[in-house]
Amino acid sequence: MIPEPPVELGQAVLEPAARLHCAWAIAGSTDPPGQERGLRDAEIATGVLGVEEGVLGKRDDDGQGHLLVAAARGGRGVRSTGQNDGSMQVQRLGVAVGGSVTLPAAYVAEHVDLGYAVTAHRAQGMTVDTSHVVVTGSTTRENFYVSMTRGRDSNIAYVALDKPDEGHAPPEPDEVNAHTVLYGVLQHIGGELSAHQMIVAEQGRCASIAQLAAEYETIGAVAQRDRWVAAIRRSGLTDAQVEQVLASESFGPLTAELRRAEANHHDVDRLLPALVARRSLDDAEDIGAVLISRLQKATQPKRGNRRPSPKLVVGLIPVADGPMSEEMATALTERADQVEARALTLAGSAIEERAPWLKRLGRAPVTAEVRRRWLHEVRAVAAYRDRYGVEGHRVLGEPRTDAQKLDAARAELAIRRARAIADDAATTQEARSVALEPQRRSALGG
Structure with a gap:
């Protein structure tokens, strides 16, 4: 042929x-x-x-x-x-x-x-x-x-x-x-990296927010485990149900959801028993999964009900606090500081390089205090992009997991706050320029 x-x-x-x-x-x-x-x-x-x-x-x-x-x-x-x-x-x-x-x-x-x-x-x-x-x-x-x-x-x-x-x-x-x-x-590098390039790449990976956030959440899960076990035992579940929850694959996600609820200023020690008593769990195949669903619904923000700002590391990661060993507390503080420092560095680099994704967040304000507030929101978006490896012009990319969707929602709020700060600063600056225009003309002899 x-x-x-x-x-x-x-x-x-x-x-x-x-x-x-x-x-x-x-x-x-x-x-x-x-x-x-x-x-x-x-x-x-x-x-x-x-x-x-x-x-x-x-x-x-x-x-x-x-x-x-x-x-x-x-x-x-x-x-x-x-x-x-x-x-x-x-x-x-x-x-x-x-x-x-x-x-x-x-x-x-x-x-x-x-x-x-x-x-x-x-x-x-x-x-x-x-x-x-x-x-x-x-x-x-x-x-x-x-x-x-x-x-x-x-x-x-x-x-x-x-x-x-x-x-x-x-x-x-x-x-x-x-x-x-x-x-x-x-x-897309196809060749093998040199020893120096490999060291630089590994250092970048270890310093990434994806790595630091994973370390923070792992340490937090270990540090708070005994506390969450005690809370589950006091929640009104029978001993058999408690053991079922602790042995299930949903126990880890349940503790993460408890930490998120607490970071949003919910009293978990009071909320969890109320959720258990809401409806019988005798016929539940996975009690932990049912409790996660009830927690998520109970902690949804209510319209018109303003709550304090959630306790989040870099605007994304729920803070792990409460009773724990000093060693665990120190490790969590160190990771949180590293995440914040990395996010600020990324935000500063994006501003210096005029990254296209910054357009949605508005122009950087001129005055120091307003600029600091704006940068505080920018660093949350920069942290999100670094954590999930988002590239390109779209600010948040396309979330692929439930965890990323939650973080994308938090980052979207940061985008809106940054834009509002930038727009208010621009309006104030314009009004100030208009007010000073007569003085400027008079000084020029006009």
Whole structure:
């Protein structure tokens, strides 16, 4: 079967492939010279198509192989003519004397491939007039660089938008375009990191809010466990029900929900018995899950009922407090301070770099006190983005878990507060400028 040329990649790419295809058909051949194999998905992640047609030698331990490799890597390519006996006459372009060789049929069948379309790995060292590169979300930065430096005259990238890369964070649905895919490619490092780069990356990971928040919540769960066990025993559950809750997988999430309720200024020691008494739990398959649901409904903010600001680390993480050992309290304080410091650093960097996501939060106020209040809200949003690895222009991305949805709601409130602060500051500044205008004119003699 004569292989079809690549499709939907532009006329410049189709022409050389079509010429080869037609040449085989005119000659009445059903198989092209040499072995042709389809590219697997992984190989076509970055495919390089050279406008110069030719052949590639897969073996260079004899004279024929040396010629092919030299032609493919250093010269203007090679031109080949297939013979009836399966051999191939190869002429290196630009070489008048000594640039031609006849490849035996056995060599052609085993070691020669068509050279108009190759993978990025095979393209290393090649030079062609024009290189056409197929780029997808799984393309690595290194392969993209190799592919886009093969052409002497031009290098053109064709970015696939319909094949998302499941192994990496995809762009948001309304942002999938060539720019976002290429941005992801440049962040996708395929090569192994050096020892220094690995140390820097590990330090960044350890200092990230995702890591510090996980440590804080783990320490908090251990520090408060005895307290929550005692609260559950006093809640009105029978001894058998208490043991069922403590042994269930929902016990951990239940303690996290108790901590969140307390951070929102609910008296958990009074609230939990009321929730247990609300309705019989005798027929409940998972008592802990039922209590979590009742807690979430009972602690929902009521319209018109203003409560004090919740006790949250960096505006996101419910504070773990109450009776605990001094060692645990110190560890929690240290993690909380590190999270706050990291969030402020991220907020400052975003402001300095004029990050696009800051637009929703308004312009930074000029006066020191108002700016401090505004920055306090910005640092919560910066912490959210760092915790969940949000990239791109959309401030909060697309929450994927219940925990992230809760944090996204808190971050959204911070966005609204920051915007209100910025708008009020702008209005005040404008009014002040209008009031001072007569004085300014008088000073200028107007």
